[in-house]
Amino acid sequence: MATRPLTKKGLIVSCQAAPEDPLYGAEMMVRMAVAAEQGGAIGIRSNGYNDIKAIKQSVNVPVIGLIKRKISGSDIYITPELEDVEAILEAGADIVALDLTDREDRYAKGKKLIERVHQAGARVMADISVAEEGLAAERLGADYVSTTLSGYTPYSPQSERPDLKLVEALGGKLSVPLIAEGRIWSADDAVTALASGAEYVVVGTAITRPQLVTKRFVDRIAGYFDQLQLSEPQGGTRS
Numbered sequence: 001m002a003t004r005p006l007t008k009k010g011l012i013v014s015c016q017a018a019p020e021d022p023l024y025g026a027e028m029m030v031r032m033a034v035a036a037e038q039g040g041a042i043g044i045r046s047n048g049y050n051d052i053k054a055i056k057q058s059v060n061v062p063v064i065g066l067i068k069r070k071i072s073g074s075d076i077y078i079t080p081e082l083e084d085v086e087a088i089l090e091a092g093a094d095i096v097a098l099d100l101t102d103r104e105d106r107y108a109k110g111k112k113l114i115e116r117v118h119q120a121g122a123r124v125m126a127d128i129s130v131a132e133e134g135l136a137a138e139r140l141g142a143d144y145v146s147t148t149l150s151g152y153t154p155y156s157p158q159s160e161r162p163d164l165k166l167v168e169a170l171g172g173k174l175s176v177p178l179i180a181e182g183r184i185w186s187a188d189d190a191v192t193a194l195a196s197g198a199e200y201v202v203v204g205t206a207i208t209r210p211q212l213v214t215k216r217f218v219d220r221i222a223g224y225f226d227q228l229q230l231s232e233p234q235g236g237t238r239s
């Protein structure tokens, strides 16, 4: 099947669940992806051969595939090796997402992985963590640059908020589309990222990890109750 680029600008929904998550499994992730498409998502980001294949058969928007895999002695876990790229291509992804951070001689490996993806007629989304890596990813031939790994390399800013400074730093500096990704929890953050130069926004947790969406409400409510207790007069009850 011919692969497709992202066309319309907008929201990409990341539908991923790890084995320990309650929604783990391709059937659940397909439902998430179909729901996201119904809601207007213009692309789906998906992890693992089974999920990518099943989602690709169930939605009409382009699918970005990755394989998360821990290799002993390495910090690279998003599509680390050529065999992962081959599996993603076989599953039918339109776009292959891979780590293009400046670690472990990744640029040399990344160049080869990009060549393989292009040879298969698909495109590459480079997951980076700082601006220099975004510029390098473009030079290496990536078709999209995404801020996915900001906060997940030791040298990038560690924050609970999206790295909008990185979006600003790369906005208008690349000839390939910039994607804002990572810890985007509100529609306002998404719009700010677009206004800062991103063409697409990837949202995962805030839409597709209901246990964490719930926890966010619960934590805020617990904070409210704590505050209430502090502001109440202490002492015994009146008779």
Ligand SMILES: CC(=O)N[C@H](C=O)[C@@H](O)[C@H](O)[C@H](O)COP(=O)(O)O
Pocket: 014, 016, 066, 148, 149, 152, 181, 182, 183, 184, 202, 203, 204, 205, 206
């Ligand atoms: C750092 C890393 O491994 N990110 C992964 C990349 O595929 C996913 O776990 C994230 O959910 C995705 O990037 C979307 O981000 P958020 O869930 O924060 O909206």
